[in-house]
Amino acid sequence: MEGPLTAATSEPDERVLEAALRPKNLHDFVGQHRVREQLSLVLEASKIRERTADHVLLSGPPGLGKTTLAMIIAAEMNAPLRISSGPAIQHAGDLAAILSSLSxxxxxxxxxxxRMSRPAEEMLYMAMEDFRVDIVVGKGAGATAIPLELPPFTLVGATTRAGLLPGPLRDRFGFTGHxxxxxxxxxxxxxxRSAMLMDLRINSAGFTEIASRSRGTPRIANRLLRRVRDWSLVHNVEQIDARLASAALDMYEVDSRGLDRLDRQVLQALCTKFGGGPVGLSTLAIAVGEETETVETVAEPYLVREGLLGRTPRGRIALPEAWSHLGLDMPRNAPGSAPTTNPSIAGQERLELEE
Structure with a gap:
C-alpha cells in the first residue's frame, strides 16, 4: 500500500475514529479463532431457538477485545447493550436498580x-439462573423480601483475573472464553484495517514493525499506529515504511521488543544497581521511582512473558535475555546465568526459577 498521507483536515473526529476501529461483527473480528467460532455457534443457536443467548464470561489480559466482543454480541442478537463495571456495583441495591430497568x-x-461486592454477587446468582431478584424492604425482624421478576437478558462478564471469580458465579455462565x-x-x-479506516498509506514492512512492538495486544497496536500517524503528519512524510515507523516509535520510547521507558528502567536498575538480583519488589520500585503496584502490574507481566525477568522466592532477577537486550555483559555469577558446577546449588536455583 503506497501513496501519500491524507491531510490532517480530512481526518474524522477522534471519538468517531475510536468507535470506527472496533469491529461491528464476528466476521470482522481478527484473531481469537477458537473463541470466535464457539461464540458464533452459541449466538446462531440462540437465534434459531428464538431465545436470549446464554450468559457469556470473557477472560484474559487487558486490551484483547473483551469489550468489543460484548458489543458484537449485542449487535449479532439485535439487542440493546447496557454497560457497567464491577467496581461501580458496591451494593446489592446498585445491581437491583440496573437489573430492574433491563428490557x-x-x-x-x-x-x-x-471486583463486584459479595452482596451484589449473591443477588446476581438468582438473576442469572431464575431471572428474579428479591428486594429486601425494612430492617431486622420486620424485613420483608419482595420477589421481582426480570425479563430474560444476557449477561456478558469480562475479567482480567478469572481466578478471583467465585465458583458459583463462574458456573452460571453458559459459555466461557479465554x-x-x-x-x-x-x-x-x-x-x-485500522490504517484503512484512518486513510493511512503504510507498506507491509511498516505494519510488521509496528505489530512487533505491540506486545501482542490490539489496543496497544492501534495506539502505536496513531502515534506513527501523528509523527508522519508533523514530519510531512509521504509514505510510511519500516524505517520511518521505527523512528517514530523510538521517539515515543518504544523499543524493538515493545519495551517502554518503565520496562527498561526496571531492567536497567536490576542489572546495573543490583547486579542482576535477586532484589525485593519494593526495593526495585524505589530504585525506579515508581509505586510497587505499578511495577508489579504494569511492567512485570510483559517482562516475565518475554523471558527478561524472573520472579523467585528471594526476589526479582534479570535473565540472560535482559542483559543481551540492554547490551550489557552478564557476570558469570549473576542469577539466571549458566548452571553452577555444584549440582545441589544448581538444582536449588532451577527450583527457585520455576517457583
Missing amino acids: EGEVLFLDEIH LEFYSVEELELVLR
Whole structure:
C-alpha cells in the first residue's frame, strides 16, 4: 500500500475514529479463532431457538477485545447493550436498580466483574439462573423480601483475573472464553484495517514493525499506529515504511521488543544497581521511582512473558535475555546465568526459577 498521507483536515473526529476501529461483527473480528467460532455457534443457536443467548464470561489480559466482543454480541442478537463495571456495583441495591430497568433480550456487560461486592454477587446468582431478584424492604425482624421478576437478558462478564471469580458465579455462565495474546501476523491484520479506516498509506514492512512492538495486544497496536500517524503528519512524510515507523516509535520510547521507558528502567536498575538480583519488589520500585503496584502490574507481566525477568522466592532477577537486550555483559555469577558446577546449588536455583 503506497501513496501519500491524507491531510490532517480530512481526518474524522477522534471519538468517531475510536468507535470506527472496533469491529461491528464476528466476521470482522481478527484473531481469537477458537473463541470466535464457539461464540458464533452459541449466538446462531440462540437465534434459531428464538431465545436470549446464554450468559457469556470473557477472560484474559487487558486490551484483547473483551469489550468489543460484548458489543458484537449485542449487535449479532439485535439487542440493546447496557454497560457497567464491577467496581461501580458496591451494593446489592446498585445491581437491583440496573437489573430492574433491563428490557427483554437486552445485553448487560459488566467489565471487571470479579471486583463486584459479595452482596451484589449473591443477588446476581438468582438473576442469572431464575431471572428474579428479591428486594429486601425494612430492617431486622420486620424485613420483608419482595420477589421481582426480570425479563430474560444476557449477561456478558469480562475479567482480567478469572481466578478471583467465585465458583458459583463462574458456573452460571453458559459459555466461557479465554482470550490469548495475538501473533504479529494477526496484529498486522488489525493494523491494516485500522490504517484503512484512518486513510493511512503504510507498506507491509511498516505494519510488521509496528505489530512487533505491540506486545501482542490490539489496543496497544492501534495506539502505536496513531502515534506513527501523528509523527508522519508533523514530519510531512509521504509514505510510511519500516524505517520511518521505527523512528517514530523510538521517539515515543518504544523499543524493538515493545519495551517502554518503565520496562527498561526496571531492567536497567536490576542489572546495573543490583547486579542482576535477586532484589525485593519494593526495593526495585524505589530504585525506579515508581509505586510497587505499578511495577508489579504494569511492567512485570510483559517482562516475565518475554523471558527478561524472573520472579523467585528471594526476589526479582534479570535473565540472560535482559542483559543481551540492554547490551550489557552478564557476570558469570549473576542469577539466571549458566548452571553452577555444584549440582545441589544448581538444582536449588532451577527450583527457585520455576517457583
